Amino acid sequence: MNLPSSNQPLRRVAIVGAGLVSPLGFGLSETLDALRAGRDCVSGIDSFSVEQTRCQTAGQISHKRLLAPHLRDRRSARLHRVSHMLIAALDELLTHAPGFEPELTVAGTTSGGMSFGENFFRHANARHSAEWVANYTPQKQMGDAQERCGIRAPMQVIANACASGANAIGHAFDSIRSGRYSRVLAGGYDGISELVFVGFDSLQAATPDKCRPFDAARNGMVLGEGAALLALEEFESAEKRGANVLAEIVGYGISTDNHHLTQPNPDGSGPRAAMQNALDSAGMAASKVDYINAHGTATHFNDASEGLAISQLFDNVPVSSTKGMMGHSLGAAGAIETVIAMLALQHGFLPPNINFATPDPELPVNIVANISRRADLKVAMSNSFGFGGTNASVIVRKFGE
Numbered sequence: 494m495n496l497p498s499s500n501q502p503l504r505r506v507a508i509v510g511a512g513l514v515s516p517l518g519f520g521l522s523e524t525l526d527a528l529r530a531g532r533d534c535v536s537g538i539d540s541f542s543v544e545q546t547r548c549q550t551a552g553q554i555s556h557k558r559l560l561a562p563h564l565r566d567r568r569s570a571r572l573h574r575v576s577h578m579l580i581a582a583l584d585e586l587l588t589h590a591p592g593f594e595p596e597l598t599v600a601g602t603t604s605g606g607m608s609f610g611e612n613f614f615r616h617a618n619a620r621h622s623a624e625w626v627a628n629y630t631p632q633k634q635m636g637d638a639q640e641r642c643g644i645r646a647p648m649q650v651i652a653n654a655c656a657s658g659a660n661a662i663g664h665a666f667d668s669i670r671s672g673r674y675s676r677v678l679a680g681g682y683d684g685i686s687e688l689v690f691v692g693f694d695s696l697q698a699a700t701p702d703k704c705r706p707f708d709a710a711r712n713g714m715v716l717g718e719g720a721a722l723l724a725l726e727e728f729e730s731a732e733k734r735g736a737n738v739l740a741e742i743v744g745y746g747i748s749t750d751n752h753h754l755t756q757p758n759p760d761g762s763g764p765r766a767a768m769q770n771a772l773d774s775a776g777m778a779a780s781k782v783d784y785i786n787a788h789g790t791a792t793h794f795n796d797a798s799e800g801l802a803i804s805q806l807f808d809n810v811p812v813s814s815t816k817g818m819m820g821h822s823l824g825a826a827g828a829i830e831t832v833i834a835m836l837a838l839q840h841g842f843l844p845p846n847i848n849f850a851t852p853d854p855e856l857p858v859n860i861v862a863n864i865s866r867r868a869d870l871k872v873a874m875s876n877s878f879g880f881g882g883t884n885a886s887v888i889v890r891k892f893g894e
Contacts (some may be wrong), residue, residue: 683825
């Protein structure tokens with residue numbers, strides 16, 4: 494497809510469908526109920542031994558419920574559990590967006606089928622080794638979902654640490670806005686694997702306690718898992734075919750601070766640049782943002798850097814991290830949290846930052862503490878910041894504003 498000329502106007506980008514599976518629930522309705530209730534969906538790990546780890550909890554998706562629709566289908570039963578997450582998310586999206594036929598799929602992930610890789614290297618001579626290798630590639634799970642749902646769009650996979658899901662949505666947004674595509678399927682996915690879990694635990698980035706984003710006593714994150722997909726369409730195209738517009742994506746910003754392999758620059762320059770670039774992309778002043786869904790992992794350095802950046806750019810904007818409720822789903826986080834921002838706009842509420850007890854005196858940030866609140870929201874920002882200083886921010890606007 495030809496690139497647009499430099500004087501061609503930028504297109505509006507509509508969200509015409511969404512689907513997700515996370516520890517908060519299966520689908521938009523269950524997720525909305527969990528957010529409004531401030532439900533703590535973090536629980537003890539049950540899929541592998543955590544006897545020797547400092548952290549022993551995570552946000553998990555019920556394996557039994559995930560596989561229930563496919564138990565009688567032997568071929569489906571062999572798929573990776575992340576494939577089942579994506580199939581469920583894509584089924585819901587297509588239900589919300591009948592007639593949506595993507596020209597491109599952009600998916601973000603960090604580890605894909607990492608648990609299959611673990612099994613292969615532990616049992617290299619086992620008779621299932623070919624199955625493990627086949628499912629190891631990170632694009633396999635998205636390919637499984639597309640095949641199951643009859644989608645034949647070419648696929649791009651972005652693996653950019655914890656910003657992967659947000660980068661995928663942002664890349665899809667830019668692809669439509671510039672005129673290269675009219676319809677793009679975008680999102681992120683990741684499943685909990687023992688290798689990744691133990692890695693974060695060995696870094697002492699994971700907490701043995703509750704996940705407490707932005708709290709003065711925060712001492713680490715918990716992992717999560719999930720999948721979220723968005724149907725993005727050029728606005729005039731969506732309007733012409735009578736699509737149901739859920740919200741609009743209006744801005745996307747990225748930055749790289751290159752400060753440290755696992756720690757953000759404490760001056761907040763990386764997150765601040767990503768947020769400012771998103772505002773510039775939207776042609777919007779910071780005062781127009783009504784809510785920020787923060788990256789908020791509850792590690793000391795991340796929250797300090799992000800909180801400082803928010804306080805420098807915004808004046809008392811409500812902020813919450815929903816990771817206390819569901820854990821950090823890595824490559825899926827940016828996609829799931831963009832959907833959460835969309836739900837907040839649609840239903841007029843501020844999602845809570847649970848487990849918050851003591852404000853950090855060094856972070857003058859307006860935290861939505863513990864309980865969701867009604868609010869008239871028009872614009873929301875979702876932040877995703879990853880290892881190596883990879884930062885991304887997405888701005889979503891309520892449809893009709």
